[in-house]
Amino acid sequence: MRGSPYPQGRTTDREALLAAAGQALTAGTSVLLLGEAGIGRSTFLDRLTAEQAAAGRRILRSRPAPDERRLPHLGLIDLLADVSDAFLAGPAGLAAPEQELLRTALHRRTAPDLLALGSPDAQLSLHLAVLKTLTALGADTPVLITVDDARWLDPPTAGALAFAARRARRLPLTVLATGRIPDNGELGSVEALLPEPALRLAIPPMSERETTALLGAAELPSWPHPLPARIAQTAAGNPYVALELARALAAAGHPPGRPDPGGPLPVPAGVRALLLDRLAPLSARARRTLLAAGAADRPTVRLLRRAGCEHAPEDLAEAVALGILEAPGPGPLRFSQPLMPRVVYEAATAAGRRRAHAALAEAAE
Incomplete structure (x- = not known):
């Protein structure tokens, strides 16, 4: 990460990390939650979003999927879904050409001319329109943009948000995003979405005690202690892996007390795909x-x-x-x-x- 302003948040306790992230967001600091697949990034994001919404923040959400990355402006459509055309013309103060460009990007025109968005001048006008809209939205209520698994955000949306992030220093705008580590070179584009100041936090694995408690709270057979402990050890602190392993054992027809605690554990299809x-x-x-x-x-x-x-x-x-x-x-x-x-x-x-x-x-x- 070039010239990174991001401090490295370090804590081994998941609840402590969640509290630190919440405090940062409340103070106006953007947060990037990092972790391997299945570690709980989406769960953390949802909890933090609910807390910030309860505190009065205006929430703009996007949760892109892998096959949606090629769909231009879909992220903007998600984020601005509740922003009316009247707001764009009124409080946002967009000029008529800016309104038309943004409405085109949001597919609100009867026959949108997507080719109109291709020139550098049009892209600049669209970025300015998004920035003005976010500024107006935050005029009376601080805005929190949440993007789960931000690496799948479509490039035009990512470009517009990065443009706004670089100019949001004086705005009541923060971003809460999640990213995967190891990142396969994708993390730089995700970090660009976050206005400064920003905090980067790596979600730690669950402890064995936390994992066995998670299994105990799920609708699963009541197995003797050695088996849940072994599932927890095999999951290596990953809650998704732990639950999938336990569900695979239950689906295989193992009643309480019957599975061999030392026998090989199944590798569920979802866990195999993850690895x-x-x-x-x-x-x-x-x-x-x-x-x-x-x-x-x-x-x-x-x-x-x-x-x-x-x-x-x-x-x-x-x-x-x-x-x-x-x-x-x-x-x-x-x-x-x-x-x-x-x-x-x-x-x-x-x-x-x-x-x-x-x-x-x-x-x-």
Whole structure:
């Protein structure tokens, strides 16, 4: 992040982090909530939004989906859904050409001429129209813009919000957004949406106690203690993974007291997709190295090199950067998610698995 003004918020307690984020928003500081998929970013955003709405903030919301990123101005349509054309002409004080451009972007014209938005002059006028509208909305009530999973925001909307963010220093405007880490290079465009001052907070994983309490509150069988504890350990503090694991066990027909606490846990489809998504940016070479690591009982850099993974340090660094591996230490390599080695192994081809096992067997001789 270039010339970042963002302080790094650090706390290991999820409720303390939520309180810190709420205090920041109340003080007029924008907040970016970061975390891996399933860690609870949307839940945190919803709780904070409800608190700010109860405190009298005007809330403008957008929750884009991956397949909506290619739909221009959809984010603006969401954010300004409750802003009438009369408001644009009256309190917002938009000139007639600005009104027409914004109404075109919002698809409020009978036959919108979207080509009219393509020129640099038109884009500037549209950005100014959005800025004026946000200024007018905040004239009597502070405005909070919330964008969940902001990486999926369509580029025209992101451009308009970034334009406003750079000019919002004197406005009663704050932004609450969520972003994924590891970010695959997407975080810079998300950070640009936040006016200064802004606070960046990484949502910590749940403790084992919090995870078992979450499972206890869900509509699930009442299993003996070792199994919920093992689910919590396998979930590694990720509430989505914990609930999916527990639901998969329940769906498999395990009544209370029957599952083998030491038996293999199922890998639900949603959890598998989540972990495969994290693996997707890996290079083919790094994926082969991770396959060897996942197939070994006690993988080390030395063992992987002996098994033909000559560039193991570089490949492992790539995996660490993506949050797949913990930083290597003196002992065996550790995957950040206990189910990851299994997912890596099952995603490989049969030929790839055979090669990995043969190389590891030869390295062990």
